[in-house]
Amino acid sequence: MVTKTITVDYLARVEGEGALDLTIADGKVTDAALRIFEPPRFFEAFLRGRGYEETPDIVARICGICPIAYQMSAVHAIEAAFGVKVEGALGALRRLIYCGEWIESHGLHIVMLHAPDFLGFTDGIEMAAVHGDMVRKGLALKKAGNEVLRVLGGREVHPVNVRPGGFHRLPTAAEVAGLAETLKRARDDAVELTRWVSGFPFPDIDLDYEFVALRHPDEYPFNEGRIVSNRGIDIDITDYENVFEERHVARSTALHSAIRERGAYLVGPLARYALNFDRLPPDVQNLAREVGLEPICTNPFRSIIVRAIEVVYACEEGLRIIAAYKRPERASLPLTPTAATGFGCTEAPRGICWHRYDFEPDGTIRTARIVPPTSQNQASIEADLAVVAGTMVDAPDEDIRHRCEQTIRNYDPCISCSAHFLKLTVDRQ
Amino acid sequence: MSEVGGKRILVLGIGNADRGDDGIGPLVIEALAGRLPQEVELQVRSGDLLALIDDWAGFERVIIIDAAQCLDAPGRVHRVDALHEPLPLPASPASSHAFGLPEALALAQTLGGAPAGVTAYAVEGEDFAAGAAVTPKVRAAVPVVTDRVVREVHRVLGGRVEAKSHA
Numbered sequence: 155m156v157t158k159t160i161t162v163d164y165l166a167r168v169e170g171e172g173a174l175d176l177t178i179a180d181g182k183v184t185d186a187a188l189r190i191f192e193p194p195r196f197f198e199a200f201l202r203g204r205g206y207e208e209t210p211d212i213v214a215r216i217c218g219i220c221p222i223a224y225q226m227s228a229v230h231a232i233e234a235a236f237g238v239k240v241e242g243a244l245g246a247l248r249r250l251i252y253c254g255e256w257i258e259s260h261g262l263h264i265v266m267l268h269a270p271d272f273l274g275f276t277d278g279i280e281m282a283a284v285h286g287d288m289v290r291k292g293l294a295l296k297k298a299g300n301e302v303l304r305v306l307g308g309r310e311v312h313p314v315n316v317r318p319g320g321f322h323r324l325p326t327a328a329e330v331a332g333l334a335e336t337l338k339r340a341r342d343d344a345v346e347l348t349r350w351v352s353g354f355p356f357p358d359i360d361l362d363y364e365f366v367a368l369r370h371p372d373e374y375p376f377n378e379g380r381i382v383s384n385r386g387i388d389i390d391i392t393d394y395e396n397v398f399e400e401r402h403v404a405r406s407t408a409l410h411s412a413i414r415e416r417g418a419y420l421v422g423p424l425a426r427y428a429l430n431f432d433r434l435p436p437d438v439q440n441l442a443r444e445v446g447l448e449p450i451c452t453n454p455f456r457s458i459i460v461r462a463i464e465v466v467y468a469c470e471e472g473l474r475i476i477a478a479y480k481r482p483e484r485a486s487l488p489l490t491p492t493a494a495t496g497f498g499c500t501e502a503p504r505g506i507c508w509h510r511y512d513f514e515p516d517g518t519i520r521t522a523r524i525v526p527p528t529s530q531n532q533a534s535i536e537a538d539l540a541v542v543a544g545t546m547v548d549a550p551d552e553d554i555r556h557r558c559e560q561t562i563r564n565y566d567p568c569i570s571c572s573a574h575f576l577k578l579t580v581d582r583q
Numbered sequence: 584m585s586e587v588g589g590k591r592i593l594v595l596g597i598g599n600a601d602r603g604d605d606g607i608g609p610l611v612i613e614a615l616a617g618r619l620p621q622e623v624e625l626q627v628r629s630g631d632l633l634a635l636i637d638d639w640a641g642f643e644r645v646i647i648i649d650a651a652q653c654l655d656a657p658g659r660v661h662r663v664d665a666l667h668e669p670l671p672l673p674a675s676p677a678s679s680h681a682f683g684l685p686e687a688l689a690l691a692q693t694l695g696g697a698p699a700g701v702t703a704y705a706v707e708g709e710d711f712a713a714g715a716a717v718t719p720k721v722r723a724a725v726p727v728v729t730d731r732v733v734r735e736v737h738r739v740l741g742g743r744v745e746a747k748s749h750a
Binding site for chain 2: 290296
């Protein structure tokens with residue numbers, strides 16, 4: 155038996171610390187293991203014994219790229235536990251701040267982290283020498299998204315203005331209106347980026363995913379909806395633990411998620427888009443068709459186009475919210491703590507971010523459980539790696555290594571959040 | 584080059600005051616308050632430095648104070664012409680999502696818009712633990728770096744502005 159091992163010690167352009175071991179025996183991939191060795195971060199334990207009001211500020215620290223996702227899932231869980239629903243203009247502001255997060259997170263990933271893979275550059279800086287205009291547009295998108303976070307969240311990273319019930323301070327009408335010009339330019343940049351990335355050379359691979367995302371009666375999902383899949387899951391977010399489970403695997407400090415009955419599933423842009431294409435406005439659907447993206451995309455490498463489409467959508471949705479904005483009468487709704495359990499699930503840029511909190515009668519957190527998107531995708535990442543590497547087992551190790559890293563970056567994994575880089579070992583047996 | 588609100592020089596302290604010796608940059612900015620002419624803008628930044636590409640557009644000169652990994656002498660100050668010389672190793676390895684100073688500088692030089700001059704004062708640190716204070720040897724470098732920045736600013740401004748007395 156001829157065996158070889160290919161290892162990537164540290165994957166570049168992902169957040170956090172992980173490694174990949176690939177074993178090839180007799181011309182077949184027999185094992186693809188994503189090892190996450192980022193130290194555990196104990197956020198759920200930090201939350202125990204803290205007051206409910208502190209939650210948004212603590213969970214925002216889980217991630218510098220997607221703090222809003224953690225804050226939104228947390229505040230919705232708290233409000234659900236205490237019987238309050240934030241709707242109307244306050245709910246719209248929450249969608250607007252989420253638009254900002256998708257724009258900055260996707261914008262950075264598309265241009266600085268992912269695009270260089272398709273064009274043969276080692277990084278975004280090298281790529282800037284040839285594609286300076288597109289790098290400028292990507293950076294402008296990141297800045298535009300950050301501006302939304304700054305205006306609504308008080309600052310760009312780890313925002314401080316979100317609270318259970320609403321916000322600490324409402325932006326003035328002028329502050330909100332001031333974002334419109336930024337988002338108009340961002341939308342134009344995003345449309346150009348979409349056309350640019352759709353012309354990249356993509357490996358011809360289609361995979362059989364179970365897509366999981368939120369679905370809402372009217373909206374492309376951010377904060378609300380049922381958890382659905384393309385294989386029949388359609389549940390309230392409170393039923394998540396009945397259908398999904400987390401398993402400990404020795405190679406990872408992030409728990410692996412699975413559908414109890416079937417195993418791996420996929421969350422994030424590909425899933426969200428496939429399950430909610432009909433919720434996109436007609437002009438965004440038309441742009442997707444124009445660039446050759448069908449309503450369901452199963453090629454993980456083409457997720458870069460889906461992200462670009464989602465940025466266009468987030469800009470348009472932000473502009474719609476701004477145009478309709480009327481300052482609410484109060485910045486937040488009053489909450490009365492009670493002994494209860496609350497659930498929250500929202501669409502982080504990388505997929506659903508599910509939270510559960512059990513509260514004491516005075517609102518102190520008794521237990522907390524947080525399931526980030528990247529940990530849910532680990533099994534799918536490993537399955538993708540086995541398939542992708544399997545199509546090129548005779549290629550030089552360096553080519554396999556590069557394609558595997560690219561495969562992982564399709565997910566824009568936030569390993570820090572999940573346990574939270576990459577070491578690839580190819581073992582040829 | 585155009586001026587930014589009448590400001591010509593940006594003095595930037597990079598670092599996190601809650602990460603031990605990484606706090607040297609913010610400490611020097613604090614010490615510089617009130618000691619520099621009005622053509623000078625003081626700023627503190629931590630984390631993602633990609634935004635610098637915009638922040639420094641329009642300034643003719645940027646002076647940066649940052650912590651560096653220890654070579655062998657905590658508190659030792661290195662002055663680097665950052666556009667033409669390699670920067671010392673940063674205090675913490677750059678995260679892929681948060682870009683560091685070398686990446687921001689390289690990108691600005693590629694895309695255009697880098698300031699005409701970038702000087703970095705890098706101070707060797709020894710302890711970068713979360714929650715730790717700046718160590719005594721590194722703290723002792725604060726007045727040293729502060730005075731050197733004041734002198735450099737006056738050199739850049741061509742000696743037109745009288746140095747303010749030390750408080």
